[in-house]
Amino acid sequence: MLRAERLVKIYGSGTRAVDDVSLTLPKGSCLGVVGESGSGKSTLARCLLSLERINGGNIWLHDQQLNTLSGEALRKARQQMQLVLQNPNASFNERLPIMTSLMEPLECIGRRSPSFLDV
Structure with missing residues (x-):
């Protein structure tokens, strides 16, 4: 299961790309994110995969808190995820x-x- 609670991503310019997003994806499920161009869809996806650092909130994959992992532990966790862009x-x-x-x-x-x- 992938779970995110209260995700926030703010770029250096002050742009708030992701603002207080929470979601739960049960194992085997698929999620499509829809929105206008520039609304933060790709940024949200990159945050969920820990390809972007978040400014607030938490992300869990099964029982591991992804936003606290680094190095080999993060690489191993990413082997269980896939992103297909628009x-x-x-x-x-x-x-x-x-x-x-x-x-x-x-x-x-x-x-x-x-x-x-x-x-």
Whole structure:
């Protein structure tokens, strides 16, 4: 489960990109975030993956508080997450079969899950 409580992200310019966002995603669920251009959708996604430092709030993946992790512990936690941005062509190589694109991150971390291959 991914859980975020009262997330805040303020850029150095003072721009408040994420303001008091809370959400809970049960295991196996999928979330789509919709909003106007510049409304903070991508920033929220990067914060949830701990690719951006948050200014307030907390993020948990299962029982680990992500916003307190660093180094190897954070890399290990990120192996359980995937972000697909709004432009799928920027996320996937159109010249490769989709299965190849989906398998590549698993192979990079040395995992080839049989249950994944059955999909």
